[in-house]
Amino acid sequence: MANETSMRERMINVAVELIAEGGEASVRVSKIAEVVGVKEPSIYHHFKNRTELVTAAYVEWYWQCLRTDVPVDSMMLMVENQNDYERALRKSMEWSYRPERHKDRAIRASVLGAAQTNPELAAAINEINRKFLNGLADSLRLAQGKGWARTDLDPMAAAYWLHGQINGRVVAEMDPGAIDLDAWDAISFEVVFTLLRPRP
Template sequence: MFDHRDVPIRQHAVEHLTPMARHDSRTQLVDVTLRILLERGIDAVRVDEVAAEVGVTKGSLYWHFSDRNDLIKEALIEHVRRLNEEFVEGVGSAIATADSTTDYLVRIAPFIVDPFDPQQSETRRRRLSLILEAQASPEFAPLIREAQLRSLNVYADLMRDAQTRGFLRADLDPLAVATALHAINFGSIIIDVVGEGGPSRDAWWGLMFFFIGSLFENPPESGSQ
């Protein structure tokens, strides 16, 4: 019998706060810019600081990027790409290899946001702050909108694959499911905001697995093992 408390909720593999270490100067420039964006926001990005930290000249930076805004745009695109990469790979693998609904749920558990994990909450807060700041900018809002739409469409494709494998209910719209899951990802930050006044960890996860289970063609059985 399935019990949501038996499903391991581990550190979310998707939400990298610290950029991944790479060696070529263009990627290093993007990495440093992304770190500054997440830590201090768009206004804090200074070309001199970024170039100095990477150890290149401003001329080298401008060889890769036409101007400061171009550098920031590339960092924002990379941010969204990294956030999606492991989630897409992990959930895609679960869809391809799971042999039952319960097995599928266990396999995707590490990729479900845990609002009770302080590190994840901080990562998500910074990510949301960056997206909202960029959305408020006429220069960057179209980029963020396009990146978020791409994310939703990638998630929707995963949901279509889940329907093909017989996991996700055929009567559900894949884009609507993807949007709902995305909204839970963002919106669950309220648990960190309200603290002890919010739901307990067990109550929250019980509801989440009930909700996710309701999306399945063959919901996992509830109860104790």
């Protein structure tokens, strides 16, 4: 059973590499079989068709990107006041905006685009997003309870908005030199903290 799982994972990982290099169209069952060292029909022992394999690869690709994000629950363990909360949130955003994270944001955009016409992929990505963003929403609920964030914001809606705002940076990253990314970040911080801070 372990070997079966390992072979399936290898097939998915090869598909991820192919998508990363040449897009979804580059995923050929014959190529994956060749790389993992099996006959082509063996692929269909693990996946009912190519679409299922591609979907599994997109899900894994998306999940790999999220796994490298700063864990919000761990971040909140170090927070004792509003300044700590804002500092921790800013550091999390700064981590997301680092140059080496640009590729991860582009991957997310690719997967989200593919999910628009793939209901199975959309369902899987929605589940991943819910799990990930529940943690962010919980951190906002905690901040609201402590008086560090305004209480009239819906925590889950705010978590989805913040996730979308951060991922939206990919538009600027696609066009290097078009804008000053430091200026984009400054606007992002200003908008996020203006939105979250308690009203006087």
